[in-house]
Amino acid sequence: MRFFWRYRRRCFPASFAADIMSAAMDRYNPHELESRWQRVWREEKSFEVPNPSEPAAADRSKKSYVLEMLPYPSGSLHMGHVKNYTMGDVIARFRFRNGFTVFHPMGYDAFGLPAENAAINTGLHPAQLTRINTDNINQQLHRLGVSIDWSRELATCDPEYYKWTQYFFLRFFERGLAYRKEAAVNWCPSCATVLANEQVLQGACERCDTDVETRSLAQWFFRITDYAERLLEDFELLESWPERVITMQRNWIGRSEGAEVIFRVEDMDIDIPVFTTRPDTLFGATFFLLAPEHELVDTLVAGTPREQAVREYAMRTRLKTAVDRAETDREKTGEFTGRYATNPVNSEKIPIYVSDYVLMEYGTGAIMSVPAHDQRDFEFARKFGIEVREVVSGRLEEGEAAELGDGATMNAAFEAGGVMVNSGSFDGMNNLEAGRAITRWLESEGKGKAAVSYRLRDWLVSRQRYWGAPIPIIYCEKCGVVPVPEQDLPVLLPEVEDYAPRGQSPIAANLDFVNTVCPGCEGAARRETDTMDTFVDSSWYFLRYTDPHNNAEAFNRNVVNYWMPVDQYIGGVEHAILHLMYARFFTKVLYDLDMVDFPEPFHNLFTQGMIYYRGAKMSKSKGNVVNPDEHVEKYGADTLRLYILFMGPPELDVEWQDQGIEGTYRFLGRVWRLVNEVVERTADTGYTPDFTGVEKRALKLVRKSNQTIAKVTADISERYRFNTAISAVMELVNDSYLAKDALFETDEGGGVLRFMARTVVSLLDPFAPHICAELWERLGHERLWEETWPKADERFIQEETYELVLQVNGKVRDRVQAPANAGKDDLLELARGSQKIATCTEGKKVVKEIVIPGRLVNLVVK
RNA sequence: GCGGGCGUGGCGGAAUGGCAGACGCGCCAGCCUUAGGAGCUGGUAGGGUUAUCCCCUAUGGAGGUUCAAAUCCUCUCGCCCGCACCA
Numbered sequence: 001m002r003f004f005w006r007y008r009r010r011c012f013p014a015s016f017a018a019d020i021m022s023a024a025m026d027r028y029n030p031h032e033l034e035s036r037w038q039r040v041w042r043e044e045k046s047f048e049v050p051n052p053s054e055p056a057a058a059d060r061s062k063k064s065y066v067l068e069m070l071p072y073p074s075g076s077l078h079m080g081h082v083k084n085y086t087m088g089d090v091i092a093r094f095r096f097r098n099g100f101t102v103f104h105p106m107g108y109d110a111f112g113l114p115a116e117n118a119a120i121n122t123g124l125h126p127a128q129l130t131r132i133n134t135d136n137i138n139q140q141l142h143r144l145g146v147s148i149d150w151s152r153e154l155a156t157c158d159p160e161y162y163k164w165t166q167y168f169f170l171r172f173f174e175r176g177l178a179y180r181k182e183a184a185v186n187w188c189p190s191c192a193t194v195l196a197n198e199q200v201l202q203g204a205c206e207r208c209d210t211d212v213e214t215r216s217l218a219q220w221f222f223r224i225t226d227y228a229e230r231l232l233e234d235f236e237l238l239e240s241w242p243e244r245v246i247t248m249q250r251n252w253i254g255r256s257e258g259a260e261v262i263f264r265v266e267d268m269d270i271d272i273p274v275f276t277t278r279p280d281t282l283f284g285a286t287f288f289l290l291a292p293e294h295e296l297v298d299t300l301v302a303g304t305p306r307e308q309a310v311r312e313y314a315m316r317t318r319l320k321t322a323v324d325r326a327e328t329d330r331e332k333t334g335e336f337t338g339r340y341a342t343n344p345v346n347s348e349k350i351p352i353y354v355s356d357y358v359l360m361e362y363g364t365g366a367i368m369s370v371p372a373h374d375q376r377d378f379e380f381a382r383k384f385g386i387e388v389r390e391v392v393s394g395r396l397e398e399g400e401a402a403e404l405g406d407g408a409t410m411n412a413a414f415e416a417g418g419v420m421v422n423s424g425s426f427d428g429m430n431n432l433e434a435g436r437a438i439t440r441w442l443e444s445e446g447k448g449k450a451a452v453s454y455r456l457r458d459w460l461v462s463r464q465r466y467w468g469a470p471i472p473i474i475y476c477e478k479c480g481v482v483p484v485p486e487q488d489l490p491v492l493l494p495e496v497e498d499y500a501p502r503g504q505s506p507i508a509a510n511l512d513f514v515n516t517v518c519p520g521c522e523g524a525a526r527r528e529t530d531t532m533d534t535f536v537d538s539s540w541y542f543l544r545y546t547d548p549h550n551n552a553e554a555f556n557r558n559v560v561n562y563w564m565p566v567d568q569y570i571g572g573v574e575h576a577i578l579h580l581m582y583a584r585f586f587t588k589v590l591y592d593l594d595m596v597d598f599p600e601p602f603h604n605l606f607t608q609g610m611i612y613y614r615g616a617k618m619s620k621s622k623g624n625v626v627n628p629d630e631h632v633e634k635y636g637a638d639t640l641r642l643y644i645l646f647m648g649p650p651e652l653d654v655e656w657q658d659q660g661i662e663g664t665y666r667f668l669g670r671v672w673r674l675v676n677e678v679v680e681r682t683a684d685t686g687y688t689p690d691f692t693g694v695e696k697r698a699l700k701l702v703r704k705s706n707q708t709i710a711k712v713t714a715d716i717s718e719r720y721r722f723n724t725a726i727s728a729v730m731e732l733v734n735d736s737y738l739a740k741d742a743l744f745e746t747d748e749g750g751g752v753l754r755f756m757a758r759t760v761v762s763l764l765d766p767f768a769p770h771i772c773a774e775l776w777e778r779l780g781h782e783r784l785w786e787e788t789w790p791k792a793d794e795r796f797i798q799e800e801t802y803e804l805v806l807q808v809n810g811k812v813r814d815r816v817q818a819p820a821n822a823g824k825d826d827l828l829e830l831a832r833g834s835q836k837i838a839t840c841t842e843g844k845k846v847v848k849e850i851v852i853p854g855r856l857v858n859l860v861v862k
Numbered sequence: 863g864c865g866g867g868c869g870u871g872g873c874g875g876a877a878u879g880g881c882a883g884a885c886g887c888g889c890c891a892g893c894c895u896u897a898g899g900a901g902c903u904g905g906u907a908g909g910g911u912u913a914u915c916c917c918c919u920a921u922g923g924a925g926g927u928u929c930a931a932a933u934c935c936u937c938u939c940g941c942c943c944g945c946a947c948c949a
Binding site (some may be wrong): 027243248254260277332356361362370376455659669673723729730734737805807848852858 | 866867868873874881883885887901902929930942946948949
């Protein structure tokens with residue numbers, strides 16, 4: 001209170017302060033009040049939930065795991081985080097008050113490049129820097145009043161955590177799901193590390209936008225492609241995920257059905273398989289293509305006159321950046337190898353070319369080319385003067401006699417379906433049917449088979465950087481690749497003098513770390529010096545929360561099965577593919593390892609929209625960042641939380657408006673004054689909610705209160721429409737301001753106002769928990785955050801009468817009050833009784849009468 | 863090119879077949895006040911008008927279905943997002 005006085009003296013003339021004080025009502029002061037309640041929650045550990053003592057037997061029906069994506073501690077929280085954590089908090093607090101045991105943990109995705117880059121610049125150890133940032137974020141989250149179980153806080157860079165990340169790596173390795181392979185990989189010259197396919201956007205590094213190069217390096221991969229089919233199938237197990245996220249993952253996995261067909265190279269004892277989605281067009285294959293990087297290219301041309309030209313072409317391709325090669329409207333290029341392949345269906349010899357539009361990473365790196373029915377092949381054929389032979393006709397009816405195709409005159413490939421021509425015994429068939437028939441024929445001849453191909457590649461997890469979990473592998477001259485024994489975990493990240501990347505991890509410079517003893521033969525050996533992709537860390541953190549202090553195992557199986565799966569996951573759509581797919585993959589592997597009982601980690605996913613400012617995404621480079629701390633400083637956390645949810649539907653992108661937040665601040669001030677006036681002017685006569693006999697004006701407010709309870713409850717629980725929930729409370733507050741002066745006159749009215757005030761405070765609590773806790777206390781109650789959520793009284797939801805809309809030919813002509821229980825005939829009677837309706841229908845014939853009770857009557861006249 | 867989303871007042875948005883514009887911002891007016899960047903009350907889509915009355919038009923545009931369309935269907939324009947030589 002003393003602070004309060006000083007504050008006011010400083011800001012306003014003394015006379016003003018005295019004036020306000022004489023009203024015996026203090027001003028809404030969010031800072032004092034918010035820190036008070038934050039202290040209570042922190043000291044009482046209000047939101048900590050212990051694990052059940054018998055998790056295997058515990059009832060799971062009332063548990064709810066509410067999770068927001070953990071922040072990357074690069075400095076401090078931005079508005080997107082505030083939105084994310086506020087939404088999660090509203091859901092968590094709402095569920096808690098509805099009787100759920102809410103599990104709501106928090107942690108930090110603390111490994112990664114930014115901390116390391118900052119360390120290079122500042123000289124601070126990445127661990128120190130990370131600690132500063134996580135402490136800061138912890139403070140920010142407390143200042144937002146988020147209901148977190150802080151006893152479970154974790155950081156993925158702690159050895160107690162990454163020990164288990166390494167443990168999982170070893171289990172993956174045992175299963176053959178982690179493997180090392182020399183491969184052409186994406187290399188970012190600026191970050192000096194390799195990148196996963198998922199981190200390359202338009203041929204450029206996701207993080208720094210530098211053009212990505214291709215390098216051949218020995219790297220560790222996780223065999224996520226083994227799980228492609230299950231990642232697709234198990235979308236069915238999800239309860240509620242945004243359709244577009246599922247679509248994005250589906251596209252990313254890129255499943256295609258077709259056939260693998262074996263072509264034999266003439267005069268050489270070599271078979272080359274190709275994958276095609278169009279086995280029906282096999283008779284139209286007039287040439288054959290290899291990717292320039294294909295391993296057989298050298299063999300095919302060695303010692304032939306074509307050798308030099310082909311090698312030069314392959315070399316040029318290698319020098320091209322991924323960006324250049326991804327350019328789709330480039331003219332087709334290629335070189336003839338001088339070799340021919342035999343088409344298995346008709347024994348025809350077709351020329352083999354190399355061309356850079358064939359990608360080594362997809363299918364088998366070789367294709368059969370059907371220029372009549374593939375636009376890319378068509379362009380190549382026209383440029384190199386190769387025959388275009390039509391084998392699927394769009395101009396014939398099924399079963400009609402085949403005619404000669406017009407390949408020579410086509411000016412584009414015909415990619416649609418049709419009737420087979422020029423295809424031997426398959427002529428006249430529908431092309432889809434023919435595709436299946438040809439595949440069966442190939443299978444019977446041993447020259448091919450039905451096949452499925454995926455766009456998804458294995459997950460490259462090696463990173464040549466410092467600030468990550470070391471890959472727990474040892475290389476021994478004698479024993480080869482040896483996993484670090486489990487009891488030796490964690491492999492601690494060693495100290496280094498210089499974090500700057502040099503094309504290999506900075507760890508490689510620490511010879512004490514690198515030189516070790518082989519666990520197998522005890523001979524001299526070297527440690528792996530690469531660290532793991534940080535997406536590995538965040539692929540299982542939600543499991544560790546359930547048992548974060550377990551030193552003996554990553555988590556207790558019964559405990560993890562009790563809390564998991566996550567009932568509501570909330571985060572940005574930018575993680576639609578990367579994190580969400582990796583976490584699904586990880587969970588499936590653990591399921592197969594029999595460590596967890598659930599194949600999907602996140603049953604419900606909500607992706608929030610972004611907050612824009614001045615027409616663009618907030619970003620430091622554009623200088624249009626709105627800092628949440630400043631707004632907490634100015635208006636308090638409650639106002640910021642309320643505004644951010646009031647701005648619009650949470651899944652849509654919205655524009656931050658500087659003046660908008662003023663409005664929510666004013667609203668909370670209005671609530672503050674209203675409830676305080678009720679506290680002062682009415683006696684707390686105890687809880688007597690039966691208002692059946694009260695007079696009309698009071699009854700109206702009782703109704704509005706109950707309607708608001710119903711609306712807010714539905715908006716939060718069924719639709720996550722926080723904006724409309726908040727506006728409903730605003731309506732109730734507005735109505736109360738208009739009614740209060742009359743209601744204060746009577747005891748009955750006072751009782752109704754008390755009920756209204758309790759309702760407002762109770763409903764607003766998930767959004768603005770501090771002010772509500774304070775007002776609840778002033779209303780003579782305790783611990784609002786534990787209070788049972790109010791339930792609307794059915795008797796007071798329905799109005800006695802409603803406004804019936806009267807239409808003539810669909811146009812509104814009049815409105816009348818109708819009893820709530822009136823039947824169709826009564827409503828029609830009311831309509832006929834209207835003077836305006838009579839005028840409109842005069843002299844005309846009513847041809848149809850539409851009566852929708854509760855809404856309108858529409859008379860159709862001629 | 864393929865896939866998905868969005869388009870409503872000056873602005874953020876409400877309304878999921880049934881009164882378009884809830885709620886908030888901004889703006890205008892009144893009250894209160896020595897004073898207001900405070901508070902309270904009222905008004906605010908556009909056009910017409912005989913002006914507290916009444917009418918017409920309006921949800922990117924054009925058609926359609928329906929007694930009734932912001933909402934469903936077809937075409938079209940614009941913006942945003944994802945994927946993109948994937949055989």
